[in-house]
Amino acid sequence: MAEIHGPGGPPPHIPDDLTVAQFMLDVDHESRPVRPEAQANPWMIEDATGRAIRFAEVRERTHGMANALYSRWKLVCIYSPNHVDYAIAVWAVHRLGAIITAANPAYLVGELEYQMSITKAKLLIIHPWSLAVGLEAARAAGLPADRIVLFDALYDAAPTLGSYPTISQLVAEGLAKPTCFYERRLRPGEGKTKLAFLSFSSGTTGKPKAVCIPHYGPIANVVQMTHLANLQTLPWDERKWRPGDVCLGVLPFFHIYGLVVIMHFQMFCGTTLVVIPKFNFVDILKSIERYHINQLPVVPPMVVLLCKHPAVKQHDLSSVRAVMSGAAPLSAELIHQLSQVLPKIHIGQGYGTRMTETCTTVSFPQIEQRICTPGSAGRLVPGIVARVVKPDGSLAGLNEPGQLVVKGPAMALRYMNNDDATRETFVDGWVYTGDEVTINESAELFELLKVRGFQVAPAELEGHLLDHPDVSDVCVVGVPDDYSGELPLAFVVPSAPALERMKKDSAEAGRVKASIKKHVTDVKVHYKRLAGGVEFIDVIPKNPSGKLLRRVLRDRAKEMKAQGLLTDADKAKL
Incomplete structure (x- = not known):
């Protein structure tokens, strides 16, 4: 083969001269099904309130937000759970020819600051639930307070939201004045190179990487x-x-x-x-x-x-x-x-x-x-x-x-x-x-199996684990799990002092494992935690050039799981 x-x-013609917003809101592509009753059914429903948002409102809010933001920033970070204005924020930014980088709302301060810093985000849109972490990360990344916008809160909002503008306020501001921005149509072929998203992927090695996705993608x-x-x-x-x-x-x-x-x-x-x-x-x-x-x-x-x-x-x-x-x-x-x-x-x-x-x-x-x-x-x-x-x-x-x-x-x-x-x-x-x-x-x-859909870079976790005083060497592998697809499992060579303590007290091994897991839990998003457990090993297998033989330990983890020997793994919670 x-x-x-x-x-x-082959699929139908794919336009290469449109932004994502123009494709979604402005054109009738030949593959697009006809909505029932001339687009009468809503595009979105807000789960908490039942509010229906139809095409005309989506398009109007997108225009209003773009008009309010028109002269401000070229790369925007969204740090929020799902919201009915999420798509509107994305498409408004695209109307302006700017780029979106969307961050995991479960990120802790260091992870969000890292994403903002390497993408050089100039505006941060935060959900009120995430406000405290977002503000601290923004300060760490050197983002001024006037570069922060909030999604509208419905319930469970933070008690004090400060004076930050909301999406609805920006939409109202933008709709109240004449159109201030010029939405340039892309040249033929330009959609294949003009960036729409910097989306983060762990891939298989190192820290999360920013993936350059053009509008055409x-x-x-x-x-x-x-x-x-x-x-x-x-x-x-x-x-x-x-x-x-x-x-x-x-x-x-x-x-x-x-x-x-x-x-x-x-x-x-x-x-x-x-x-x-x-x-x-x-x-x-x-x-x-x-x-x-x-x-x-x-x-x-x-x-x-x-x-x-x-x-x-x-x-x-x-x-x-x-x-x-x-x-x-x-x-x-x-x-x-x-x-x-x-x-x-x-x-x-x-x-x-x-x-x-x-x-x-x-x-x-x-x-x-x-x-x-x-x-x-x-x-x-x-x-x-x-x-x-x-x-x-x-x-x-x-x-x-x-x-x-x-x-x-x-x-x-x-x-x-x-x-x-x-x-x-x-x-x-x-x-x-x-x-x-x-x-x-x-x-x-x-x-032939990644944790709940997220790729977890073993090297990122290994680098962090090596900072733990009880870890001399480490290799992280995925162990199969029906609930999560795979769970991160750390094979750890304990440091000499840790070995000495464990020889003197049999209970110390459990305390060391718990400390190693907490070392990750305290600073990493939930799916990167060592839910597969920590297993001690005498030496990490490597090839002559020093590369970890990860497959060897992955196979060993599968055997241990089959034999019921992974006693340190977290139990799935329904």
Whole structure:
């Protein structure tokens, strides 16, 4: 197998002279489904209040915000959970030709300050829930107080929000005066190079890296997914995607899955997005029932909850027609369990929804199947070309394992200010994903396992752990987990003083492990914590050049898990 192409023919024309905002709000692309009743169904619903936001309001608020911001800043950082004005903020910034970098709202001060500093963000948009951390990070990054804007608070807001302007105040200001900005139309081809997003990806090594995504990338991926959805030949009532559907919008918009697949693809396809800022599973069940939600874009931990949480039986989920899982592999066992709980739904998986470098979707659920091929991460989408590369550099055949290497119209350009990592990942238009896969005769992708959809860079954790006084050497690997996909596990060579203490007191080993885990928990976002545990080891295996033999320890961790020897792992909480 030299190369395999996503079936379904080439996608329709992908405009290369539009910004993301112009594509979403201003043009009628040939692939765009017609919304029911001439766009009468809302684009978004605010979960907490039931407020419906229709196309005219989305467009007007985008214009107002752009008009208020027109002369101020060229790179904007958003640090917020999901909000109905999140998309409006993104598109307003794009109207101005500026760039968005979206930060994880769970970041602690140091992590947010790092993102703001390396991107040189000039404006920070913060949700009131995140205000304290955002302000401290802004001060650390040298951002003046007049460069801070707040999303509007609904409930649970911080007691004191200060005098910072809100999105609604900016929108009102912008709509009250004549248009002050000139929205330049891109030259033909310019959309392929003009940056829209600096989205962060851990990749496989080092600290999080800023991925340079041009406007053409998300536009192309939306066209690819929409073209595939338009190929459905099932009866209307049995189709996975239909204009007029209602979609769950709880997966975070800062993540590439939420940003492209949910915030852009779903609304482009005529779906109403119920925007939920905070994950609470029981509240989500209530929202599904209240708004008659049809589409559930999820990650494996949510599937576990749907299968096992006792509250599921207390709510009417009959409106749900399709579940699409992404960001981490979903086991065949979980698919079977979910089909027993919700026997009438479509279930499928996609790949690329954790892959910032591919600007999201590489494969999508098979449109002709109600329950997609067990273990499959979907079928390659039209426009994708894939290779599976063996360790010796040769190309694997069908059903043979190797590293997935892909190219297509949506690929990111490079990492910002990181030539070495760029050369490793982006090679002559191909993206080296670092994931082991097989591809079968039907162009279906099978992954061989990242924590809740987030790539965790072992080297980042290892560098931090080496600062702990009881750690002499360390290697971090992923241990498979049904709930999270993988969990970080640290193999640690204890320092000489720690070994001495442990010899004198058998209980000291537990205290040292707890201290090492706390060392990470205190400064890292939740998915980077050592939920897989800490295991002591005499020596970290390395090759002659000093490179960690991570695969050796990964295999050892799998064996220990199978034998029930990973006693330090955290228990999943439903």
